[in-house]
Amino acid sequence: MLIASMNPCPCGYYGAKDKNCTCSKTQIGKYINKISGPLLDRIDIHIEVEAVEYEKLEKENKEETSENIRKRVNKARKIGQERYKKYGIYSNSELTPELIEKYCKLGEKEKQVLKDAFEKLGFSARAYTRILKVARTIADLDEKENIELKHLAEAIRYRDLDRKYWGN
Numbered sequence: 244m245l246i247a248s249m250n251p252c253p254c255g256y257y258g259a260k261d262k263n264c265t266c267s268k269t270q271i272g273k274y275i276n277k278i279s280g281p282l283l284d285r286i287d288i289h290i291e292v293e294a295v296e297y298e299k300l301e302k303e304n305k306e307e308t309s310e311n312i313r314k315r316v317n318k319a320r321k322i323g324q325e326r327y328k329k330y331g332i333y334s335n336s337e338l339t340p341e342l343i344e345k346y347c348k349l350g351e352k353e354k355q356v357l358k359d360a361f362e363k364l365g366f367s368a369r370a371y372t373r374i375l376k377v378a379r380t381i382a383d384l385d386e387k388e389n390i391e392l393k394h395l396a397e398a399i400r401y402r403d404l405d406r407k408y409w410g411n
Contacts, residue, residue, distance in 0.1 A: 251291075378395045
């Protein structure tokens with residue numbers, strides 16, 4: 244498992260809503276290109292996280308607890324392990340093309356949304372399987388047998404950096 248983070252530019256404010264970036268386009272390009280598009284393409288989930296305002300930190304959060312998240316994740320993992328036990332794999336990340344076809348089936352609406360996302364965002368072929376595997380995981384977390392539109396849409400949103408910085 245790889246977990247990584249980076250700023251959008253050397254000063255850290257490129258694209259920020261409340262601060263101005265002091266970097267030149269050349270500096271930003273050099274900085275962004277430290278991570279190649281093909282490497283980014285191999286990372287299943289990548290999102291942009293904005294700075295949090297102090298007032299939001301100070302307020303009482305009613306977020307899901309770590310314990311509840313752990314229970315949901317363990318339940319989803321058990322669903323996947325049961326589904327794949329005859330194949331000798333343990334997670335959606337291990338799905339072969341044949342198993343993707345079998346367990347990541349999409350309805351007509353979902354297929355159209357995925358097609359539209361590919362045309363609009365210019366995703367790669369590799370992104371296709373990654374999106375389906377992540378959507379399958381999201382559906383498992385939701386305890387759904389089939390990938391629904393909301394699961395697919397969330398998985399597509401987790402690819403938002405594919406073309407935002409690297410597609411320019």
